Amino acid sequence: MENIQATLHKGPAVEASRPIKMTSKDVIVHYGAKQALNGITLDIPERQVTALIGPSGCGKSTYLRCLNRMNDTIDSAKVAGKILLDGEDVYDPDIDVVELRARVGMVFQKPNPFPKSIYENVSYGPKIHGLAHSKQEMDEIVHTSLRKAGLWREVHDRLDEPGTGLSGGQQQRLCIARAIAVSPEVILMDEPCSALDPIATATVEELIDELRENYTIVIVTHSMQQAARVSQLTAMFHLGDLAEVGPTEKMFSNPDDKRTQDYITGRFG
Numbered sequence: 393m394e395n396i397q398a399t400l401h402k403g404p405a406v407e408a409s410r411p412i413k414m415t416s417k418d419v420i421v422h423y424g425a426k427q428a429l430n431g432i433t434l435d436i437p438e439r440q441v442t443a444l445i446g447p448s449g450c451g452k453s454t455y456l457r458c459l460n461r462m463n464d465t466i467d468s469a470k471v472a473g474k475i476l477l478d479g480e481d482v483y484d485p486d487i488d489v490v491e492l493r494a495r496v497g498m499v500f501q502k503p504n505p506f507p508k509s510i511y512e513n514v515s516y517g518p519k520i521h522g523l524a525h526s527k528q529e530m531d532e533i534v535h536t537s538l539r540k541a542g543l544w545r546e547v548h549d550r551l552d553e554p555g556t557g558l559s560g561g562q563q564q565r566l567c568i569a570r571a572i573a574v575s576p577e578v579i580l581m582d583e584p585c586s587a588l589d590p591i592a593t594a595t596v597e598e599l600i601d602e603l604r605e606n607y608t609i610v611i612v613t614h615s616m617q618q619a620a621r622v623s624q625l626t627a628m629f630h631l632g633d634l635a636e637v638g639p640t641e642k643m644f645s646n647p648d649d650k651r652t653q654d655y656i657t658g659r660f661g
């Protein structure tokens with residue numbers, strides 16, 4: 393616990409009055425007969441990093457996937473309850489899911505660039521969403537996204553080379569550039585550093601800290617040091633329940649719930 397306290401982010405703590413970007417109310421998820429989430433009610437503050445922590449199998453990824461309806465792609469998954477983005481029900485039948493996933497983008501555990509050039513990896517989303525009307529506009533989007541993802545300096549002279557030829561950390565930042573290219577409001581990250589070495593992890597963590605200026609970020613992480621370093625709000629999941637949510641500093645120094653206390657001191661998980 394002392395170690396984690398030493399790594400706590402020294403930036404501004406979560407502001408009590410921060411506007412709420414996404415809200416979930418009583419979210420229940422079943423995979424077939426198995427219940428994975430038991431009724432999650434959680435507010436995600438705008439332009440902050442919210443970390444989802446908890447032992448393996450407690451439902452963190454399931455919850456994350458509800459936020460942009462990625463669970464729709466799993467046949468056995470049934471989602472109940474409400475999830476609102478700026479007050480709008482993301483499960484409303486009139487919602488265009490492709491549009492929703494542009495507004496609420498996702499970065500996965502394993503970097504997954506398309507087997508295409510660096511340029512095409514970033515331009516693909518803007519192309520299908522019709523965001524550029526000329527080659528010049530597309531170049532601008534691609535270059536800006538790569539800059540925001542902290543990758544421009546490393547790749548600007550080889551945009552035509554395959555994205556899969558980059559290092560793991562660069563590939564993950566390429567995936568972040570790809571998410572940024574369609575101007576998302578929220579970026580969901582499911583253990584984005586678990587396949588990366590410590591140096592690439594530090595670079596991605598610094599990037600997450602910069603990105604929160606413009607984007608709302610929700611990150612699933614197994615690393616409590618990472619949650620402490622990058623997030624302002626931490627939500628602790630346990631066996632499909634939300635055990636506790638609070639400012640990261642408080643969660644790692646003085647949690648209210650015994651399950652959080654036990655988890656962060658390594659008693660289980």
Ligand SMILES: Nc1ncnc2c1ncn2[C@@H]1O[C@H](COP(=O)(O)OP(=O)(O)OP(=O)(O)O)[C@@H](O)[C@H]1O
Pocket residue numbers: 423426428446447448449450451452453454455466468
């Ligand atoms: N596609 C699926 N089909 C059936 N059950 C699933 C599926 N995905 C997850 N589950 C189950 O739902 C529960 C929650 O899983 P989930 O992956 O959300 O947890 P997690 O906290 O993200 O775990 P981890 O930290 O190990 O990634 C687990 O019991 C898991 O086995």
